[in-house]
Amino acid sequence: QVQLVESGGGSVQAGGSLRLSCAASGRTFYKYAMGWFRQAPGKEREFVAAIRWSGGSTYYTDSVKGRFTISRDNAKNTIYLQMSSLKPEDTAVYYCAAPSFDTPVVTTTDSYDYWGQGTMVTVSP
Numbered sequence: 001q002v003q004l005v006e007s008g009g010g011s012v013q014a015g016g017s018l019r020l021s022c023a024a025s026g027r028t029f030y031k032y033a034m035g036w037f038r039q040a041p042g043k044e045r046e047f048v049a050a051i052r053w054s055g056g057s058t059y060y061t062d063s064v065k066g067r068f069t070i071s072r073d074n075a076k077n078t079i080y081l082q083m084s085s086l087k088p089e090d091t092a093v094y095y096c097a098a099p100s101f102d103t104p105v106v107t108t109t110d111s112y113d114y115w116g117q118g119t120m121v122t123v124s125p
Contacts, residue, residue, distance in 0.1 A: 002026040002114045004096050009119030012086055016123070020081040022096030022116055029053070029098045030074035033106045036081045038092035038121075045095070049081060050106035059106055063089075086123045093118040 008020040020036070035050035049070040050059045058070050067086075072079040079096060097112035105111045 002098070004098060004114055004116035006094065006096050006116040006119040009094060009121045011122040011124065013124050014087055016086050017082070017084045018086065018121060020083065020094055020096075020119060020121075022079045022081075024077045024079075024098060024114075028077055030077070032099050032102045033111075034072065034079045034099075035059075035097045035106055035112060036070060036079075036094060037097060037109065038090075038094045039118075040089075040092040043092075045109055047107045047109075048094070051079060052106075053102070061107075083121070086121075088123045088125050091121060091123050093120050 003025045004022055006022050012018055031053045033050055033052050036048040037045050038048050039045040047061050049068055051070045051072050067084050069082040095118045096116045098114045099111055100113040103111045
């Protein structure tokens with residue numbers, strides 16, 4: 001059974017930093033892209049960042065470029081999201097996601113089949 005478990009969320013003031021982790025079990029994803037999404041209250045789930053299996057290609061939504069960095073450790077079957085210069089508008093539940101097969105499209109929810117339970121990030125002004 002595939003499980004994705006996020007950790008590292010919390011409450012910070014604007015300008016602060018957090019590092020999210022997502023540990024996968026039940027299957028190895030080292031040959032697949034993996035991604036981070038977020039969902040704020042009353043809003044749809046949106047793409048945040050994704051990384052190809054080799055780690056050489058990364059993708060970010062415009063609002064987090066230059067502030068967030070996605071990375072992965074294939075040996076640990078884990079991906080990370082380093083978030084810096086956090087803003088109140090970054091407040092959301094953050095989810096990691098993995099596909100059941102490699103996909104060329106990594107920025108949409110439809111590309112992913114496995115989801116974690118989410119971790120809350122709250123950024124206060």
